[in-house]
Amino acid sequence: MISLLVVVVAQAAPATTKLTSAVTNGLSLGALYALLALGFVIIFKASQVVNFAHGAIAAVGAYFTVYFATVLNVPGRWLIGFPLAVQWGLSVVCAIAATALLGLLIERVTLRPMVGEPLFSVAIVTIGLDIVVRGIANDYIGTNPRPLGDPFGINVWRGGPFNMAYSEIATIAVTLAVLGLVALFLRSRYGVAMRATAFDQEAAMAQGISVGRIFAMAWAIGAALAALAGIFSSLFPRASAGVTQNFTAFFAFRAFPAIIVGGLDSIPGAVAGGFIIGLAESFAGAYLVGETWSFLGSGFAGVVPYLVMLGFLLVRPYGLFGTAEIRRV
C-alpha cells in the first residue's frame, strides 16, 4: 500500500496543491483517528476490553456538544459578552465531562460484572452497547443534521501551497496537546498504576492498586478522548452540516484499522496507526479519482483504511508495535 502511495505521489509531483491538500487533510484525519485509537487502546490496555462501542460514544460526545452549545447554551448563557470561541470551548468541556460520566456508567453497569470473562464475550457485550448507545443517540439526533454551533465555520487558512480549514488546525493542535497530556498522565502516580494494572492485574492489586478504580479511570479517559474525536469529526471538512445519524459512529469504526495497524495494545502504535490510516485515506481520496479510477465508484476512500488493515494483518498479524501473543497448550 505504501509503495503504491509512493508511486502515486511520484506521478503527480507537479500538482503541489493537490499533494499538499492531501497531506494536510491526511494529517488532520490522522489526528482524529489517533485520538480515537488512543482512547480505545487506553481502555483495552487497562481493562482488557475491546470496545466496539467507541464510535457510538464518540457520537454521543458530538451530540452532547450540540446539546450544550446550541440547545441549552450552557455555560454560554452565563457568559454573555465572552467571545464565541470561549463559550463554545466551555460547552465542549462540559460535553466531554458528560461523556466521561457516560463512560464511567457504562463501565460500572455492564463491564464490571464481566471482569474475568473471556475477552470475546466482553467484546460482544460492547457490540451490544454500541447498538444501545447508537440507537438512543440516533433518536436524539433526529433525521436532520444538527449543527454544533462551533466558531470555526467554513473558514480556511491559506499559506503558500497549504490550505487548511480552521477546524483542521484545531484538530491537529488539540490532538498534539492531548498526546502531551496523555504522555504526562502515564508518568503520573495514576498513570503508573494504570500501566501496572495493564501489565498484571493481580500483581497490581497486591501492590495496593484499586484495579476497579483504574478500570473506571481508563473508561472515563477513553470516553473523553472519543468525545473529542467525535466533536471534531462532525465539523466542516468532514461533515457538511453537523452531527447526523450513524455518521460519527461509522466514521469512528475506521479508527479500528488504525488500532490494528499500530497494534492493539500499544499507545505509540495507536498514534502512528492513526496517522498512517489517515494519510492513506486522504491520498486515496485525492488521487484515486477521475476517469482512470472511475470503476472504483464513490466512497472508495472510506474503505481504504480497511484494505490497509487487511494488508497489514497479512504481513504483521500483531501490528507495528503490538505484543505478539504467546500460545501455549
Added chain:
Amino acid sequence: MRGRPNLYVSYEDEQAILPTWTKRVLMVVFGLAAVLIPLGAVLQFGERTVQPLGFLAGGDWLRILGTVAITAIAALGLNILTGLCGQVSLGHAFFMGIGAYTAAVLGSPVGAAGVFGSRWGAGLPMWVWLPAAGIVAAMVGALVAPTAVRVRGLYLAFVTLGLVFIGEWMFRTFVAVTGGSQSGRSFPPLNLRLWGIEREGQPATGPGLDLVGDGPSWAPINWLDWLLGPWINLPDTMSSEAKHYVVLGAIAVVFVLFAKNLQRTRIGRSFMAIRDRDIAAEVMGVADAGAKTRAFAISSFYAGVSGALLGAFVTRLIPESFGLDLSVQFVAIILIGGAGTVTGALLGTVFVVVLPRLVQDFSLWLTETVNAGGFLAPVADLVVSTGPGDFGLVSTSQGVTPGLNVAQLNFVLYGVLIIIFLIFEPLGLYGIWIRIRNYWKAWPFTY
C-alpha cells in the same frame, strides 16, 4: 432401565439426532404443529370447531414465519462458524449479500438488452440460482479464509468488520448487479419452475409450481388432510404467503438437519476441537487452517442461500441492507439463543424475528390503554409517549415526540438483550431451557 435419560447402551444411541422417546414424540408433535397451525388447521369436536393459534395463519404472521425460516438458515450458518468452530465473524452480512446478488444475476428475468443489460439477469429457475448462491458465497468464504486463518480471536472480528464495510462499498459500486444505493434492485421471485429462461415482460415458460397468488391447496397438503381424518381439517385453498411458508420451511428443515448432523461428523468434531483449544487440536492432528477454511465455507454457504432467499422474499433490497447491523443481528441471535447448539440458534431466531412484532403489538396496546383511560392508563402513559412533550420510552404517534419509535426500540432491544444475556445467562435461551429441564428431571429433588 430402558428409556432412562442419559443412559445409552451404544455409541450410536448416544449420537442419535433424537436420542430419547420424549424427544422423538415432541419432534413429531412440533413438526405437525409447524405444518398444521400456520396453514389454518381447524379442530372438529362434533359441532364445535376450534382453530388453535389461529392468528398464525394470517398473512402478516405467515410472512413473519417465512422470515424466521430464512433467518434461521443464516443463523445456523453463523452458529457453525462461531458456535461450533469458535471463530467470531461480523462478516455474515457480506456473505449473505454475495448470495443474494448471485441469485439476482442468475435468476432475474433477462432484460431487453440481453443478459448483461443495465441490470444483469440470466432468467434461470430457482433450482439453479439457489444452490449457486450458496456455492458462490462458499467460494468467496474459502477465498477470504486464508486471511482469516492467519489472525486469531479478536483480530478476526476486526478483519470481518472490515469485510462488511468493504463489501458494502463493493455492492454500492457494482451498480449493474446491485442497482446502487438509490433504488436497489428487484430479486427473482420464489418460483419453482423446472426449466425455461424467464424474460422481462413475458410470462414464465416451463412447467412448475406457482408460488404467487392464492390457489387450491397442493396435493401433499390434501393427502395430509385426508390422513388426519375427520377431526382435523385443513382449508382447501392456500394463500401466496402460505405457499411461501411451506417452501421456505422445507428448505430450512433441510439446513437444520444438515447442521445437526454436522456436529456428529469428523468435520464437526474437528471444529469443536478447534473451538475448545486450537493448539491442542493441532497437536492431536486436526489441520487447523483446513478446518477453519471448511467452517468458513460451510457457514458462507448457509449465508449465501439465506441471502438469496431473503432477496426473493422481500423482492427489493438496497446494497446497504447487507451492512453491519445485519451482521450484528445474527451475532445477537446466536448469543440470545445460546452459542454452539442448533436448538439455541433456532430459539434465538424465533425470538429475534418475532420480537419486533410483539413490541409493536404491545406498544399499540399500551396506546389504546392510555386513550381508553381507566386505572391502567397512567401506568401505560409512563411507558408510551403519545404526543409532543409527553415522556415515554416508546412513541407511537407520528412526528417529533420524545421516545424511540418501534424500529429504533427493537434495535436498542437487541443490544440490551445481548448485554443482559451475556452478563446473566451466557448459555442463552438454550441454557434457560436446560435449567428448566434439569429441574423437572430430578423433581422433587433439587440436585
